[in-house]
Amino acid sequence: MPLTLVSRGGHTWRLTEQIGSGSEGFVYGVDDDRPLVAKLVPDPPDAEAYRRRVACLVRQRREPRTVGLLSGSPVRLAWPLVQVRTAGGTDADRVDGYVMTDMRHAYQPFSHLLGTSARRGFLPGATWETGLRAALALARLLAELHAEGYVVGDLKPDNLWVDETGRVGMADVDSWQFRDGREVFPGRMRTPGYTAPERTGARAGTPPSAASDDFTLAVLVHQLLMAGLHPFAGHPADGRDYLSYDDNVLHGRCRLVDRTSVLLPRSVPPADLLPRRLADLLRTTFGGAPRRPTATEWADALAAELGAGRLKKCAVNAHHVHTVERPWCPWCDQAERGTDSYPGPTREAR
Template sequence: MGLTVVSAGGHTWKLTEQIGSGSEGFVYGVDDARPLVAKLVPDPPDPDAYRRRIARLVRQRREPRTVGLLSAPVRLAWPLVPVRTADGSEADRVDGYVMADMRHAYQPFSHLLTTSARRAFLPGATWATALRTTLALARLLGELHAEGYVVGDLKPDNLWVDETGRVGMADVDSWQFTDGREVFPGRMRTPGYTAPERIGAPAGTPPDTASDDFALAVLAHQLLMAGLHPFAGHPADGGDYLSYDDNVLHGRCRLVDRTSVLLPRSVPPVDLLPKRLAELFRRAFAHTLRRPTAAEWAQAVTAELAPGRLKVCAVNAHHVHTVERPWCPWCDQAERGDDSYPDDPQEEA
């Protein structure tokens, strides 16, 4: 028997198939004429606080600082109405909310991060698409910060993208925000997307806009380097590879110190980046420098998308690169054993 959820006002929705899950909850399709889904969170650390959080987010949909963020086209899977499962005893009921179904207009962000997924789902994607996606993500994050929201757990799993590079965001219920005098702290963090100052910090340590800016830089690197994580690589000193976070803490990043990590020859060449963006990455990942903000990223990427800044390879029309590079970096990569943007999307990876 399928689940049924009910709002405080008595409206019921039948849930269909489970379409996603995360560290806190499960997402289900909703039997409704509108493109909706429902997120249920079975065991929040503090159920009363979670219900209050959702109620406040629903209320904030009508506040001036949020209205602009929610204007069409839809970019945020904002909670529309709190719900509870309708069956079982009061103690067994699960809280959650109904939100827009991002699948209606987007694809999972991860489809841009691997060659096989790009070719299957976004066959027209090029490096220009990666730049436009970086710009859209930076602009959206900058708008959220300007209105007092901190994402806190920015990662591919809660992001969406379309073929033009437009970006959407989900998991709004984990954000950090204030409502009146009450602070609703960020609750989550994900290895590989956690700023160094938060790695190893006690549970409950709140995020801030600077920690979001670190995750933005990681995502921008993955977009512009065909999925490569900026802290990927085996320690060049002969030590064991432990994790992205271990490399973050020890500053093992090719863009900060080329001698710090060992990477396969087939990864995209580091000099495919225009100087302006390479410098932002160094500032984002070097522990001693001021991290660029989302607004700075938006400004820099806008400049790289200006007319005359991009060039199409004469050999492969899917190979787009900055005019600062005299020859095609993707052809160089292909000669080393891989091609992130092959010219025939139907070809086997």
């Protein structure tokens, strides 16, 4: 029997199929003429605090600091629109959640831009320039969030969306860290491979900050520009066992910072495909500098790389786009080693 949701004002929605799940909740389709979905969180650590969190976000949707974030089309944030609970049963049986915009009507999952097969199948026109534009859109969105006092905390591909032009959207707003009056709602979540070093290992309970978001932004920028390759990927070159991205982060194993620290397959994209200014920002972020580049600094640098005359199209494969700083095509180099990250659309997609 389909679940029914009810708002505080008495409006009801009928849920359709389950379309996603995460570490805390489940996302369902909503039977409505508008593109809506609902997120339900069955067992939050503190149910009353979670209800206050969602209620604050719903109210903040109409506040000046948030109105600008939600302007434009398509909408960039799956912001909580209405606070809801499941109907029927006892109060203890009811599950809290909220209704939000269904990002699927305008975007693809972010991961579709990172993997060659998914990119070719779902975003067939995407090139390296698309990744560059998505990196810029993400950096700008994060800079706007930070300026308004929001910290994402659990920034990762699973919470992000992208379209064929490189526009970016973000979901899971209810996990953010933010202030409402005197109350601070802390960021609770973290994801292996997408967590700053000060929040991993023994310091895993450290609350997120704008600086920790900036670290994860750099990880995602690297993946967008390196055809999905994580910056801390690779087997330790010192003979130790590979444990995880996080272990490599804590031990500084990153090809871009120290090319002798990890072993990687020959098929991965060459490190020198990056424009110098972007490579410098990545090295500063991953090399443990006292201050990381901010989302605003990333946005400025990425916008410059999209300026007139900064991109070049390969004469052999029109789907190969790269920076003018590289005298020859890095994607053709990669293809010669057995893998082409941007082979062009499939015959069916054309």
